[in-house]
Amino acid sequence: xxxxxxxxxxxxxxxxxxxxxxxxxxxxxxxxxxxxxxxxxxxxxxxxxxxxxxxxxxxxxxxxxxxxxxxxxxxxxxxxxxxxxxxxxxxxxxxxxxxxxxxxxxxxxxxxxxxxxxxxxxxxxxxxxxxxxxxxxxxxxxxxxxxxxxxxxxxxxxxxxxxxxxxxxxxxxxxxxxxxxxxxxxxxxxxxxxxxx
Amino acid sequence: xxxxxxxxxxxxxxxxxxxxxxxxxxxxxxxxxxxxxxxxxxxxxxxxxxxxxxxxxxxxxxxxxxxxxxxxxxxxxxxxxxxxxxxxxxxxxxxxxxxxxxxxxxxxxxxxxxxxxxxxxxxxxxxxxxxxxxxxxxxxxxxxxxxxxxxxxxxxxxxxxxxxxxxxxxxxxxxxxxxxxxxxxxxxxxxxxxxxxxxxxxxxxxxxxxxxxxxxxxxxxxxxxxxxxxx
Numbered sequence: 023x024x025x026x027x028x029x030x031x032x033x034x035x036x037x038x039x040x041x042x043x044x045x046x047x048x049x050x051x052x053x054x055x056x057x058x059x060x061x062x063x064x065x066x067x068x069x070x071x072x073x074x075x076x077x078x079x080x081x082x083x084x085x086x087x088x089x090x091x092x093x094x095x096x097x098x099x100x101x102x103x104x105x106x107x108x109x110x111x112x113x114x115x116x117x118x119x120x121x122x123x124x125x126x127x128x129x130x131x132x133x134x135x136x137x138x139x140x141x142x143x144x145x146x147x148x149x150x151x152x153x154x155x156x157x158x159x160x161x162x163x164x165x166x167x168x169x170x171x172x173x174x175x176x177x178x179x180x181x182x183x184x185x186x187x188x189x190x191x192x193x194x195x196x197x198x199x200x201x202x203x204x205x206x207x208x209x210x211x212x213x214x215x216x217x218x219x
Numbered sequence: 220x221x222x223x224x225x226x227x228x229x230x231x232x233x234x235x236x237x238x239x240x241x242x243x244x245x246x247x248x249x250x251x252x253x254x255x256x257x258x259x260x261x262x263x264x265x266x267x268x269x270x271x272x273x274x275x276x277x278x279x280x281x282x283x284x285x286x287x288x289x290x291x292x293x294x295x296x297x298x299x300x301x302x303x304x305x306x307x308x309x310x311x312x313x314x315x316x317x318x319x320x321x322x323x324x325x326x327x328x329x330x331x332x333x334x335x336x337x338x339x340x341x342x343x344x345x346x347x348x349x350x351x352x353x354x355x356x357x358x359x360x361x362x363x364x365x366x367x368x369x370x371x372x373x374x375x376x377x378x379x380x381x382x383x384x385x386x387x388x389x390x391x392x393x394x395x396x397x398x399x400x401x402x403x404x405x406x407x408x409x410x411x412x413x414x415x416x417x418x419x420x421x422x423x424x425x426x427x428x429x430x431x432x433x434x435x436x437x438x439x440x441x442x443x444x445x446x447x448x449x450x
Contacts, residue, residue: 042312049224050307053231054290054316060235061286068242069260069285070278076247 165190226297227307232292234417257294263288263435270444271439275330278443282325287317287390291376295427298383299420306427309380311373314434321438325368327446368441372434378414382420383423 042050112168250259268277269286294313298306307313329338342364343357371381390412397409 042310042315045221045224046310046312047254050225050310050312053227053294053307054313054320056231057290057293058233058286060238060287060318064287065238065242065256068245069257069264070281071247072247072249072253072257079247109382178279183448191432 161190161194164194168193223232223305223307225293225312226305227313228291228309229303230297232288234289238289250290260285260288263439267435267439267445271436271443276328276442276446278279280328280439283320284435284439287320287438288431292427293432294444295376295380296424298380298427299387299423304387306380306383308376309384310432311377313327314376315369315373317376317434318369321372321434321441324438325441325445328442331444337448341447342445372437375429376434379426383419383426386419387416387423390419390444403433 165187166192242254244250245253263285264277264281267288268281271277272280289360291308291314294307296306297303298309326338329335329342333341343360345356345360349354365411393412394409395417397406397412401408431432
């Protein structure tokens with residue numbers, strides 16, 4: 023029977039039935055110690071070492087990833103801040119430009135107005151001067167013409183210069199007065215003018 | 220020196236070789252062999268060390284538990300391997316050595332983790348019991364913890380292996396007899412015995428793993444009782 027290998031084929035007696043044979047004890051100790059020693063000093067330490075290393079690597083990786091993420095977040099915040107600043111600055115510049123543009127426009131308008139006013143004033147002055155000049159020359163010509171005509175009509179030469187001049191002046195004054203009256207629109211003035219002529 | 224000793228040495232050699240091959244070039248990124256070894260050791264680590272003892276104490280006793288589980292398993296499994304056909308654990312001395320290891324370990328654990336005084340007090344005078352009960356409880360606990368525990372561990376394993384071996388011998392011996400020596404229709408009796416042999420071979424595979432598991436789990440539980448503050 024393989025289950026009870028007896029030493030040298032002898033049947034054990036008494037307590038010997040329960041005690042393992044010496045060779046069993048010896049040869050059981052060898053594999054036993056080998057197995058225990060192997061696992062205690064080789065297999066399990068290597069196993070736990072590898073597990074620890076792997077955990078460290080993974081934890082380190084996670085930590086690195088977290089750091090990188092935090093760094094990226096910081097940079098993103100920085101960029102956002104810079105962007106906001108830039109936007110604000112741009113808005114400020116735009117506002118300033120708009121204000122300056124408006125100011126320049128207003129100045130130009132004012133200048134143009136002033137120029138226009140100046141030109142108008144000049145033109146008025148010139149027209150007035152020309153009118154005066156025309157009036158003056160007309161007055162001289164009309165005076166001498168009228169006197170010649172009148173001299174021809176009345177048949178005598180109005181040689182007396184002082185008198186003729188006074189006459190012409192009075193006539194012209196009348197004429198002007200009648201013109202002024204007609205400009206204000208009164209029929210009386212017209213009649214007066216007619217009567218004056 | 221006999222066949223069982225040879226089987227024992229062979230099983231030991233194979234076990235050590237397998238684990239050595241798996242862990243020879245242990246690296247952070249495991250290869251195929253290392254993966255298998257890691258799964259095996261990881262099983263012991265989670266099932267016994269972490270689960271029963273907790274990570275911190277479990278780590279300290281993992282080498283003992285691992286050598287116990289794989290040693291017993293390797294010596295059990297030879298019972299169903301053709302040509303070997305015997306488990307060295309069917310000889311009392313082999314399981315008894317593992318039982319002595321368990322015994323020494325749980326007493327050592329008690330001494331180391333909680334101190335001798337507290338270990339013996341927790342073991343022999345468990346708290347939460349009315350004082351007079353100690354008169355019967357303490358002797359029982361004394362016998363239970365310091366005598367029955369190692370013997371029961373060793374005997375449970377030995378008897379399981381002996382019975383398993385007997386069953387297989389019976390089945391295959393009967394099959395052999397019926398097929399080769401029986402007359403006429405009696406040969407047909409060989410069929411159920413052969414089927415029985417196959418079934419019991421599978422059953423013995425289960426028993427081999429289960430007994431290694433039970434042995435190691437009980438050892439872990441004993442260590443846990445030794446190191447706990449109160450129980």
